[in-house]
Amino acid sequence: MTRLTDEEVIMELKNFKSYKMNSNQLQSIENELNQLSSENTSSTFIFRFYKPLLSMIVLLLFLVSGSYFAMNQTNENTGKYTTGSGIFLHGDESFKMKNSDDFIMKRNKDGSMFFMADGKKVGGIEPLTEDEKMKSIQTQNPFVSQDLEGFRYSGTYNLDHQKTMDVVQIHHYYFKSPHSKLNYHVYFYTPFFNGDTAAELAYSFKIYNDGKLLQGSDENWKLSTEFATPTFEVLVGKKDKIGIAGPPFIAGKTDKFLWHFFGSHNEIEILTRGDFKIMATNKDSGEHERVLVQNSGMVWSYKFQKDSPLSPIEKVGSIHSIPVNMKFSNSGIYRLDTYFGGERFDSIVVEVK
Amino acid sequence: MKKEERIKQWFTLYHNDIYNFLIYYLGTKDVEDMVQEAFVKGFKYIDQFEQRADPKTWLISIARNIAIDHIRKTKRQYALVNQLKSIFSEKSKLPHDWVLEDERKKELYEAITELKASYRDVVILRGILDFTPEETSHILKWKIDKVNLTYYRSVQSLKKKLTSEKWSDYIDAINR
Numbered sequence: 001m002t003r004l005t006d007e008e009v010i011m012e013l014k015n016f017k018s019y020k021m022n023s024n025q026l027q028s029i030e031n032e033l034n035q036l037s038s039e040n041t042s043s044t045f046i047f048r049f050y051k052p053l054l055s056m057i058v059l060l061l062f063l064v065s066g067s068y069f070a071m072n073q074t075n076e077n078t079g080k081y082t083t084g085s086g087i088f089l090h091g092d093e094s095f096k097m098k099n100s101d102d103f104i105m106k107r108n109k110d111g112s113m114f115f116m117a118d119g120k121k122v123g124g125i126e127p128l129t130e131d132e133k134m135k136s137i138q139t140q141n142p143f144v145s146q147d148l149e150g151f152r153y154s155g156t157y158n159l160d161h162q163k164t165m166d167v168v169q170i171h172h173y174y175f176k177s178p179h180s181k182l183n184y185h186v187y188f189y190t191p192f193f194n195g196d197t198a199a200e201l202a203y204s205f206k207i208y209n210d211g212k213l214l215q216g217s218d219e220n221w222k223l224s225t226e227f228a229t230p231t232f233e234v235l236v237g238k239k240d241k242i243g244i245a246g247p248p249f250i251a252g253k254t255d256k257f258l259w260h261f262f263g264s265h266n267e268i269e270i271l272t273r274g275d276f277k278i279m280a281t282n283k284d285s286g287e288h289e290r291v292l293v294q295n296s297g298m299v300w301s302y303k304f305q306k307d308s309p310l311s312p313i314e315k316v317g318s319i320h321s322i323p324v325n326m327k328f329s330n331s332g333i334y335r336l337d338t339y340f341g342g343e344r345f346d347s348i349v350v351e352v353k
Numbered sequence: 354m355k356k357e358e359r360i361k362q363w364f365t366l367y368h369n370d371i372y373n374f375l376i377y378y379l380g381t382k383d384v385e386d387m388v389q390e391a392f393v394k395g396f397k398y399i400d401q402f403e404q405r406a407d408p409k410t411w412l413i414s415i416a417r418n419i420a421i422d423h424i425r426k427t428k429r430q431y432a433l434v435n436q437l438k439s440i441f442s443e444k445s446k447l448p449h450d451w452v453l454e455d456e457r458k459k460e461l462y463e464a465i466t467e468l469k470a471s472y473r474d475v476v477i478l479r480g481i482l483d484f485t486p487e488e489t490s491h492i493l494k495w496k497i498d499k500v501n502l503t504y505y506r507s508v509q510s511l512k513k514k515l516t517s518e519k520w521s522d523y524i525d526a527i528n529r
Contacts, residue, residue, distance in 0.1 A: 013480030029389045
């Protein structure tokens with residue numbers, strides 16, 4: 001059987017019929033092309049680039065949302081801590097309290113602190129936000145709740161009845177930081193602490209910003225003004241509340257002074273509580289100092305029996321007056337807080353030369 | 354020259370080339386819509402057309418893409434129908450809406466449709482439509498060497514297929 005040669009096959013291929021479109025078909029396509037020509041000129045650019053444009057827009061969208069997300073994340077790092085410990089750990093504040101041999105202070109990772117004695121927790125310090133402070137107060141059974149007075153920082157004091165196995169009461173101090181939004185919750189469990197030891201430690205609580213001691217609100221440090229009594233004697237203090245008479249305050253020199261207390265029923269109730277205590281606070285150092293002199297030694301307080309009779313000086317108009325010897329160790333601004341039987345009466349601010 | 358004028362000029366010049374290519378590529382005479390589509394597409398993408406290139410081969414390559422799309426679509430649409438058909442009649446591979454003038458050509462064309470795709474491409478372009486190797490290489494985006502080699506092989510493959518009586522008689526007639 002013979003086969004075709006390559007040339008013959010190729011010849012056969014080339015001999016296929018060539019078709020021609022008829023004039024109707026040609027005309028219809030030409031018409032179609034005429035229409036296209038007029039309408040499509042302007043849109044060709046957009047049409048050709050709409051796919052890359054679309055993907056560019058989508059990419060941009062991803063980029064923008066991605067970077068927005070990233071920026072939000074970094075913002076949170078600087079300013080959006082919502083918990084007290086978060087703000088504290090990433091802030092520039094620190095706190096200190098007087099050391100005691102009776103218990104050890106254990107720092108925790110979240111910035112808070114526990115007071116430990118014999119392996120038991122007897123109190124602590126924790127930084128809180130305003131909300132957290134409110135929550136903390138809500139869990140208590142407050143026996144006493146009052147604004148802090150005579151402390152370096154403003155805040156709240158609560159006495160809380162717990163009645164658990166180990167704890168009878170808790171003394172809560174909430175100190176408001178003058179620098180940040182933080183509240184420092186300092187708490188002491190009874191019976192390990194009592195009201196006095198708790199208060200004494202609470203007085204020593206100090207907040208530092210970048211290592212610098214933060215002063216409390218300046219209102220606590222406004223120098224007391226002078227006022228005159230009906231006897232034309234000039235007192236330093238608060239008219240109709242508290243005043244002190246004596247020579248100018250000079251550092252290192254012991255002088256006699258006379259404290260006058262004014263008021264009515266409520267004040268009498270405090271004045272009759274017992275021991276008279278003066279806590280002097282140096283504005284610069286923040287230290288609490290003893291200024292009362294007794295038997296040539298410095299003491300915190302003079303002993304008075306509870307409900308002992310008051311000694312008013314009617315000429316001056318006071319309901320109670322106490323003569324004292326006082327000595328200031330340093331010059332500067334001092335705030336003198338007065339207490340009767342542990343209950344605070346009022347304070348004056350004086351300048352010691 | 355403006356785009357629309359250019360495409361019209363191309364249409365007048367090359368419409369029959371496109372028409373014949375599509376007929377032989379698809380095996381049907383019902384290709385006017387695709388001829389139109391090829392020129393519409395050509396107009397849309399005329400900015401991408403390189404000035405040095407030959408508009409004829411460029412338009413043919415567009416038409417070829419359209420035809421491939423068309424085959425893909427119809428394959429999907431008629432896959433089931435064709436399967437059913439092939440059960441009843443094994444022969445009906447050629448569309449019946451066009452008739453080649455003689456039996457030999459019909460058989461040759463049938464042999465071409467049985468070739469693999471690359472052979473069929475080159476046989477239709479180089480053989481039936483008589484494009485030069487350069488033109489074919491532009492349309493298929495092949496190198497000229499590849500065009501020539503593939504064409505040679507596809508001719509060998511066609512020779513093997515054309516062994517029936519009719520061809521033998523015909524060959525005898527020529528050789529005698």
